[in-house]
Amino acid sequence: MARRVFLHVGTAKSGTSFLQDLWWRHSDELRGRGLLLPGRRRDHFAAAAVVKGMTAVVETLADHERDAWHRLVEETRAWPGDVLLTNEHFSDSPAEAAAAALADLAGAADEVHVVLTARDLGRVLPSAWQQRVKMGARQPYRRFLATVRRSEGDQKFWRYHDVPAILTLWSAGLAEGRTHLVVVPPAGAPRDELWLRTASVLGLDVTGLDTEARRPNDSLGLVEAEVLRRINERVPRPRRTPALTRHVKGTFVPEVLAGSAHREPFVLPARHHAWVHERSAATVAALSTRAYDVVGDLDDLLPAPPREGRTPDDATDDELLAAARTVASRLGLAPVGTLDEALAAVAEHLLAGQRGTSAQ
Template sequence: MARRLFLHVGTPKSGTTFLQSVWWANRDALLEQGLLLPGRGVNHHYWASCVVRGGRQVDTIPAAGLAAWDELLAEVSAHPGDALISHELFSPAPDERAEAALRRLEAVADEVHVVLTARDLVRQIPAEWQQRTKHGRSQTYDAFLDMIQKDEQARFWRVQDVPGVLRRWGQGIPPERVHLVVLPPPGGPRTFLWDRLCELTGIDGTGMAERATRSNESLGLVEVETLRRLAGTLQDDGMPKSTQRLLKDFVAEQVLRTAEPEKIVVPARAYPWVVERAQQMVAELDGQGYDVLGDLAGLVPGSEPIPGRDAADVTDAEVADAAVAALARFVRHEELQRRRGRRRPPESSLRSRVRHGLARRWTALRARAGRS
């Protein structure tokens, strides 16, 4: 039976990819210090989150993933030290399923600790819209903002309403074992997040962060708009899960990324209600007795909007240029693969659809730009 079990449940876009990358890159070194990462990798923890959430999420994972949650618990039960399970998609679990998961965790560890990392809404809102677009959604930024303002049941709030997530995942857990890590504003200490997690788990993480192998980098405003229009084109034929993964892992992460992305911001017209909603969250959290690492007030954005263009102001010509640049990176990527002597797989319908979707969109936009 484990001594302590740390369950990191989110929030998405709060440094979770970075943390998981560091943890898994240093898994053996962490185990030497007594901290176990059960399972075979971050996907194992993702599959476990799907099983815990239940519903249609279970249909999206491979058959081997159906046993992931039980396998993680068995490993934790057999470990005498501390253990860590981490995935941001535990966060939206319904009340009853989160409670059932916590009771199972209590059966394999003397102490269960819940960890939530969080950032202010001014950073989270653009990041969530971008992430949805990477996964194949074609909703405009304005429509997304309108949805989350009017619908408190929107999935955005299932993962970004910090008091709600902590309420669900803190059921029956002493509040001092519910840990909220509030990231500092931009420009704060670069190692803040990693340092706080090391303090919490009692790990000497010196030098470990340098071994991070993955990050979830942001795209620029024009690139996200290009991806959004591409997703809309591909949705004409339906969007299977495999195509969504191709858009995120290949198109977004490799061929659309630029060195100096234009920041996506919360527009001035929406800023007051974002600040008000953040203040409501802090008021709900105050006095709950949770262990707060960082400044709770850091969840409230500054009083002035961050300057930046509206997503609706991106022009067809800008999208066309971004699509051409993406196609050029795609060609260079393929040529590099050949030069490295890698055997090229047969042309897949998925890659073909993405390439032809980009080309068709670029041709149409060039034509429209020429007429303007």
């Protein structure tokens, strides 16, 4: 029986990749310090997919991956110290699935804790749109922001980023003091501050552990992101497979697309600042009335003042053509004349090669 199990459920785009990279890089050392990350990193993703019922993903999993949640729970039960499970897909789980997962963990540890990391919406929105584009989305940035603002459609965005709702979901039945909200520090804070804040929640001594990034930064500039979105438009929806998405995220973006244009970051347009600030202020007000363990300042969930800059919608055809030609050249494709030709050639290359992709 574990002493404590910590379930880190998100939110997406709140430094989760940074934290997970460090946790897994130092997993052997952390085990020696009393914290177990059971299984492998892929197992935590598979477990989240199974728990929340991601049918399309679960259908692609190997048999042993479909058993990932059960295996992680059993490893937790067999460990005498503390355990950490982490994947942002847990956040978007049906209420009955969350309750069942917490019950499983309660049978494997003396204490069950839930950890949520959260970042201000002003920084989350551009990052979330870019992530969606890497997953195959076709929606322009301006339409994405309008849709989120009006709460249209299935609102996948809010299911992953409505902090009060996610905490309500995952704190049900937990003892007071066992639901932890770690606020991502504002821009300009020391890079390791989020790492130190989560370590304090875990009761973990991280002295001497390297926090330098080892994985390449696959964040795209506004031109590169818009090129990818337009490539997505040329991929027929029936041919957008999980294998293709893995290839795009894991290989095409970091090795081919990144660096094809100047990495110009894009901003939240000033016209959206008022509603983002209003929504964020309501979030802070709601959280301030609840008995969660908050690490950091809730006011850091308020967006910074708007800043000047462009968005992917402002990219010119000349900029897009230059980047698309660079991508085509890196792929060894024949020279192309127009932007449409370049985008179509790259899309066809990706489709032709997806059969050779494998699970990451």
